[in-house]
Amino acid sequence: MIYLARATIRDIAVKAGVSITTVSLVLNGKELRIASATKKKIIRIANELNYRPNQLAVGLITKKTNTIGLIVPDISNTFFGELAKGAEKEASSCAYNIILCNTNDNPDKDVEYLNILLDRGVDAVIMVPSANSADSMAKKCLTLMEQCQKPLVLVDRIKMGEKHTSISVDHEQGGYIATKYLIENGHTRIGCITGPLGMLNSRLRFLGYKKALKDSDIRFQAKYVEEGNYHVEDGERLAEGLFENKVTAIFAFNDLMAYGVYKAAAKLGCRMPEDISVVGFDDLFYSSIMEVPLTTIHQPSYEIGEAAVRRIAELVKDENTKKEAIIFKPKLIVRNSVQNINR
Numbered sequence: 001m002i003y004l005a006r007a008t009i010r011d012i013a014v015k016a017g018v019s020i021t022t023v024s025l026v027l028n029g030k031e032l033r034i035a036s037a038t039k040k041k042i043i044r045i046a047n048e049l050n051y052r053p054n055q056l057a058v059g060l061i062t063k064k065t066n067t068i069g070l071i072v073p074d075i076s077n078t079f080f081g082e083l084a085k086g087a088e089k090e091a092s093s094c095a096y097n098i099i100l101c102n103t104n105d106n107p108d109k110d111v112e113y114l115n116i117l118l119d120r121g122v123d124a125v126i127m128v129p130s131a132n133s134a135d136s137m138a139k140k141c142l143t144l145m146e147q148c149q150k151p152l153v154l155v156d157r158i159k160m161g162e163k164h165t166s167i168s169v170d171h172e173q174g175g176y177i178a179t180k181y182l183i184e185n186g187h188t189r190i191g192c193i194t195g196p197l198g199m200l201n202s203r204l205r206f207l208g209y210k211k212a213l214k215d216s217d218i219r220f221q222a223k224y225v226e227e228g229n230y231h232v233e234d235g236e237r238l239a240e241g242l243f244e245n246k247v248t249a250i251f252a253f254n255d256l257m258a259y260g261v262y263k264a265a266a267k268l269g270c271r272m273p274e275d276i277s278v279v280g281f282d283d284l285f286y287s288s289i290m291e292v293p294l295t296t297i298h299q300p301s302y303e304i305g306e307a308a309v310r311r312i313a314e315l316v317k318d319e320n321t322k323k324e325a326i327i328f329k330p331k332l333i334v335r336n337s338v339q340n341i342n343r
């Protein structure tokens with residue numbers, strides 16, 4: 001196997017018969033008083049040696065590597081895939097690279113990857129905390145970034161007050177319109193499979209669920225509530241208990257858990273939506289092509305990714321950039337998974 005050692009400025013200087021300083025000035029476009037023939041020779045040799053600046057070395061001088069770390073909890077969930085695509089698209093339009101880290105919803109990985117990214121000299125980090133993380137973990141990550149004087153933007157799951165920039169959809173409004181839609185279709189025994197209630201986004205969606213019940217004078221019943229962890233298996237396992245409590249509809253706090261409800265219904269021979277109605281949250285691509293397309297709450301995950309990079313690039317450029325919570329509007333996407341039982 002041939003290992004091609006990475007060409008350095010020194011290699012170019014030796015081959016061109018000039019000093020390292022002369023090569024550095026030419027390659028950084030500061031070659032004011034260098035003869036044209038020398039410049040051309042240096043550039044020719046750099047191309048022949050396939051020279052690429054060592055970004056970490058450059059970063060040591062400029063203190064910037066034009067690299068942003070993006071930490072997400074579950075890359076197999078296309079919500080995060082779309083978010084990463086939006087982030088990457090915005091990053092490439094403002095000359096940044098993205099290093100993507102997947103924590104598999106393991107909160108220890110949140111901090112581990114943050115340290116790895118800082119060791120690699122990223123200029124900033126965008127983070128969606130792990131499902132089993134909590135505000136204390138987010139605070140730990142924010143403190144670490146503050147100590148390194150680098151910006152951290154929290155996306156989607158946790159908001160640490162107005163002192164830090166966070167970007168998400170209006171989770172409470174999303175929970176409200178999902179539940180309201182089921183109520184408008186005649187459902188009063190509405191099951192709810194939440195995300196981890198240690199997460200702000202889940203607590204806000206739960207608030208929206210309870211507010212919609214209250215606004216329609218429907219009594220909240222704890223027996224209709226199960227706490228999940230945003231995975232398909234949770235939806236399947238928890239739906240069975242709700243079926244036993246004779247719910248006519250289930251609001252699942254994300255599409256993956258809604259898919260689990262479909263699996264539980266199929267296992268019990270329940271027809272959808274005739275026997276059980278379901279509303280999800282996220283609006284993943286698959287939700288529109290299922291045999292019974294899922295009614296859900298759309299989150300603009302791609303746009304959230306774009307906004308996170310746009311804002312963090314501003315924070316890198318000027319640390320006094322306004323820190324705020326950027327909130328996107330959720331949207332109800334009506335498909336075929338809810339039966340109107342008013343009739």
Ligand code: RIB
Pocket residue numbers: 077079156157201230253254255256281282
């Ligand atoms: O599907 C994953 C869930 O976790 C989404 O609802 C998103 O908001 C993230 O927090």
